[in-house]
Amino acid sequence: MTWDAARHFAYGYGDDNPLYCDPEYAKNTRWGTLIAPPTFLYTMGENIVRAADPETKALLKGDPFAGLGSYQAVMEFEWWRPFALGDRARTIHSQVGVTAKRSSFGGRTAHVTNETIYSNDRGELTCLQRGTWVNAERHTSRERRKERELPEPYTPEQLAEIDAAYAAETRRGGTPRYFEDVEIGEELPTKVKGPLTTTDVVVWHLGWGMQLTPPGTFRLAYQVRRKAPGLYPPNALNIPDTVQRLHWEPQRAQELGLATSYDYGGMRETWLCHLLTDWVGDDGWLWKLSAQHRRFNFVGDTTWVGGKVVDKRQVDGRSEVHIELQCTNQRGVVTSPATAVVLLPTRDEPVVTLPAPPRDTLEAMIEYEIERIRQQESVAERTEQSS
Numbered sequence: 160m161t162w163d164a165a166r167h168f169a170y171g172y173g174d175d176n177p178l179y180c181d182p183e184y185a186k187n188t189r190w191g192t193l194i195a196p197p198t199f200l201y202t203m204g205e206n207i208v209r210a211a212d213p214e215t216k217a218l219l220k221g222d223p224f225a226g227l228g229s230y231q232a233v234m235e236f237e238w239w240r241p242f243a244l245g246d247r248a249r250t251i252h253s254q255v256g257v258t259a260k261r262s263s264f265g266g267r268t269a270h271v272t273n274e275t276i277y278s279n280d281r282g283e284l285t286c287l288q289r290g291t292w293v294n295a296e297r298h299t300s301r302e303r304r305k306e307r308e309l310p311e312p313y314t315p316e317q318l319a320e321i322d323a324a325y326a327a328e329t330r331r332g333g334t335p336r337y338f339e340d341v342e343i344g345e346e347l348p349t350k351v352k353g354p355l356t357t358t359d360v361v362v363w364h365l366g367w368g369m370q371l372t373p374p375g376t377f378r379l380a381y382q383v384r385r386k387a388p389g390l391y392p393p394n395a396l397n398i399p400d401t402v403q404r405l406h407w408e409p410q411r412a413q414e415l416g417l418a419t420s421y422d423y424g425g426m427r428e429t430w431l432c433h434l435l436t437d438w439v440g441d442d443g444w445l446w447k448l449s450a451q452h453r454r455f456n457f458v459g460d461t462t463w464v465g466g467k468v469v470d471k472r473q474v475d476g477r478s479e480v481h482i483e484l485q486c487t488n489q490r491g492v493v494t495s496p497a498t499a500v501v502l503l504p505t506r507d508e509p510v511v512t513l514p515a516p517p518r519d520t521l522e523a524m525i526e527y528e529i530e531r532i533r534q535q536e537s538v539a540e541r542t543e544q545s546s
Contacts, residue, residue: 160203160242164366165195168202171366172429173352176330178441182244188333188441189510194241197436197445198429200277200286202368203248229371231424232270234290235449239516240283247280255289269294284516309418310459310489313354317489321461324351331440338471338478338503345468347438347482352430353461353489355422357407360458363426370425372401409458417455424452427462427486427495434464434484439501444511446479450497454488461489466499476512478503 162182169179177184178194185193242248256272270291277286329348368374372390373383384391384399391399395410405411409419428450435445456462466484473479479500486495502511 160195160199160244160246160248162193162244164202165193165199165244168199168366169196171363172196172426172433174433174437176436177332185244190241190243190441193244195243195246196429197236197238197432197448198425199242200248200288201370201425202366203242204250204252204275204277205247206252207249208251230293230295231452232291232293233449233451234288234424234428235447236428237287237447237516238285238445240279240285240513242279242285248285249278249280251276256291267295287516308490310354310457321351321353324349324463328437330437331443333441335442335504335509336438336440338473338480338505341468341471341480341503343468343471347434347466347468347484349463349465350430350434350437351461351463355456355458355460355462357420357458360407360420360422363423367423367425369401369403370423371403407458417457419457419459421455421457424450424495427452427456428497430462430464430486431466431484431495431497431499434466435482435499435501438466439503442504442509442511444502444513445499446502446514447500448497449499450495452495454492454494456486456488456494462486462494463488477514478505478508478511 166180169176174196176196178188178190179185179196180193182193185191252273252275254271255274256270258270260268260270270293272289272291274287274289276284277288278284327348328350373379375383380391380401388399390402392402394400394404394408405415405417406420406423412418412420428448431448431450432445435448436443439445464484464486466482468480469483470481471479472481480503482499482501484497484499485493486497487493502514504511
């Protein structure tokens with residue numbers, strides 16, 4: 160993790176927290192160095208799982224979800240320690256569940272759950288991320304008529320209200336928020352994100368990367384397209400272009416039955432984190448976040464990010480605050496409900512002890528990969544015997 164990378168990522172979602180952007184400030188905090196925003200892990204990861212041999216690759220060739228639209232539905236995180244300046248990320252990524260369903264969303268669908276465990280280059284576990292995507296047939300999703308309401312032009316009064324919210328935005332920073340001072344029912348200061356523009360999506364990509372389509376243009380994109388032509392459907396000029404363009408090209412989104420282009424689930428998860436990390440301050444810790452993405456957030460929509468304390472408890476030396484959150488658009492529709500658990504310092508224990516990862520997390524992931532490799536070897540053996 161580098162200073163530039165953390166800063167570009169933070170700026171991409173509207174956060175200039177010096178804990179992520181100013182090494183001189185960060186070295187005087189409890190962390191002693193610059194750390195990455197919680198969802199920065201989206202940009203990181205060197206797979207430590209041994210590559211499959213050529214025979215196994217041949218058996219697994221082909222994508223069963225090719226041609227389907229993929230829509231993020233649920234994302235859960237559990238953070239155990241931060242990525243700090245200079246850290247590298249190592250990952251084990253697994254597909255842990257596939258369920259075939261029929262849905263009004265897009266006819267035949269497959270709900271696919273992926274899990275990634277992260278560690279730093281010192282072997283310390285840092286985070287577990289688990290997400291579910293709805294893979295829907297594109298030809299049937301074109302027939303979808305829900306959520307076709309385009310955002311209306313904004314009045315000067317509406318824009319003034321949004322600007323006032325930006326002007327009033329606060330950050331706890333180096334002033335500790337003590338567990339004793341938090342009240343159940345307390346509301347977190349609302350943040351605003353919007354009105355969403357195509358520029359916002361482009362700037363988000365500058366820090367986030369491309370994610371689905373491998374990075375690179377021209378010859379590099381051509382090389383990827385040769386291997387995975389389905390990632391580059393032709394545009395109106397019959398030019399192959401990334402499937403992700405529906406996030407900034409209204410025409411492509413409308414071809415798929417949507418009102419216009421829209422954001423990413425990862426953006427809203429990061430906005431929720433922004434609200435939480437500003438509220439807990441430098442000395443608090445965001446431990447868990449679970450978000451559901453139920454409605455689209457279109458270009459032109461404004462998202463109001465809010466939350467409320469619903470419980471506080473002290474368990475096994477942890478001072479936990481439980482929070483319910485939501486992303487709500489300008490029409491009053493909740494697009495992403497969420498829950499979170501943060502850890503706060505107390506006056507008797509001013510330094511939060513970072514939560515320990517479950518002992519069996521890494522072992523379970525390794526056992527899963529070993530079993531997967533054994534199954535692949537068994538399939539290869541049976542195939543060889545039958546040929």
